[in-house]
Amino acid sequence: MSNTAAPVLSVQNLRVSFDTQDGTVRAVDDISFDVYAGETICIVGESGSGKSVMAGSIMRLNNSSTATTEGKILVNGIDVLTASEEEVRGIRGSEVAMIFQDPMSALNPYFTIGKQIAEAYVVHHPGASKREVHDVVLAMMIKVGIPSPEKRIDEYPHQFSGGMRQRIVIAIALVNNPKILIADEPTTALDVTVQAQILDLMMSLQKEFGMTIILITHDLGVVAEVAQDVIVMYAGHIVEQSHVDALFHSPTHPYSWGLLGSVASYGANKRGDLYTISGSPPSLISLPAGCAFHPRCVHSKGSGNACMTVQPKLRDVGTDGSRSACHLTDDVLISIGRGSDRS
């Protein structure tokens, strides 16, 4: 996407692989993108396509002995991947904060929620007085909509419902006013009225704090609600990056067409089979040659042998800023994409 300001986050040729007994899993395979201040960017894609691994890299969380990470991740000019432990600690929480699908795994069951929010604050404000910390914690609890915070500050995570826990996790993530919030499926475990509240909350806090949100979700309804830009991932690659309107009205990759088709067919009432993309995602240990999507793609005959032999590069398609990694010609991608417009 064209933008004159410097990106707040620049991911450059990121590769993450894991050594397993069966071979090397290429979870993230040469991904590059930029994110700008105040933007909301959604990342969607097949289960196992590398979204969480990619997001974890930004916080340098994939540091198991079996993981190999290459490329650059620039936050505030610092390459997270090569920075010192101390620099990374400085970035975590205050520059980039992350929340996960399962709030329980982010909370310590043995500490009160007040203590956990306080701890996150104190890490970056070591000199803060007890009084200041207490006030900050209460203010944060009010901001994320926890009723009667004075009472609940001394309660433990198990005493909260799933939605309330996610609010607490958001409070912990935002207490140091980070520039970037990465949310990995933050509302997946929640039902819709709470999901709507949490999304409203994230969006209003975004306005208030001016932060950038990177939201990983499999719910295209959520994407339709909040995204500006959307990144579509498949088998460790970005296959499409588009403005949200472009993605919904003229998607430019065969995988995106299938993805949008699956949702469209949820339709009104109980009825026959849902549209699915045939086949299943490839093994990341032995990716298909050429385009990783080609075994499932009904258009792969459209470009001679290229789909089976040459890995397509992400390139601009059309004039609305869409980028697609597909061998089909721009004309074909645009005309089929428009045809699959669901409105």
Place this chain on the structure above:
Amino acid sequence: MSSDVALQAVDLVKHFPTGSKGLLGRPDKSVRAVDGVSFTLRKGKTLGIVGESGCGKSTLARVVTRLIEPTSGNILLDGVDITKTSGKDLRNMRRQMQMIFQDPVSSLNPRHSVGQIIAMPLRVQGLLDEEHSNERVKELMKLVGLNPEHFNRYPHEFSGGQRQRIGIARSLALNPTVIVADEPVSALDVSVQAQILNLLERLQSDLGLSMIFIAHDLSVVRHIADDVAVMYLGKIVEIGPAEEVYASPAHPYTKALLSAVPIHDPSERGGPGRIRLQGDVPSPIDPPSGCRFRTRCWKATDLCGAVEPPLQAEASGRVVACHFPEETPVSIGKSPE
């Protein structure tokens, strides 16, 4: 009870003691997670259960499958009261009724290979020797779209979505007649969700499976459910044929729930007709008097605070627990209540 009923819940109650003492002369405070729930699951049909986070759906699922004991109430499986069964009968019942869990990570033992996990129910029931169970495991893995060659791998080597498939394969190992699925597709992306839903529906019609399907995604429930029950704070507030409930919700909470469903297209952003409920669900330790929804309901009057509306059939035929239900057309189907 008629023979087309697979499972019936009668006035089920599950209270969790909190440990904190009540005031002198008062009983200890407890979490009233499920507080008088009755429903009928028809044979070969799917009953969807929807409701706010913390309203007791998972607790209900675990009570129904006897993973935890109800405080009171009865569960009839195929007409037989299973509330008090134990020993061999309980094992037999467990075989008929299987659960798919909400959280694929914590429900899979990280130290067991996928093959061992899926074969576990077979082993526990002493059904198959090693060789045959390996075959069955591979067959099940294929059925749920996992690569059978991966049966030696461990859960952490799979993505969230793949782990949920492992849970589903495990639940199908014993050819159960009733499946209780607690958010089975919540962690999956849509193209895989669609495959799993298709799979569950196919299994259902092939095997005559009856299913309780809990989900927070109302469009998924709409697709898969024949009947739907809407829960709020430990109680069912509305139950009926899915078509009717979705087309014209009778309970104000159902109406709010439906209007919170995410839009399908970015051009609908900021559209009209949104009911945004204020606040969160009140504490199930101290539910509001009268109608439990009244603290968030835009229709509430003094009556709602004084008298609890029973779940009953309205003149329209719709089964709803509200003093002021929404206007609905006359019900076409017979209610599952």
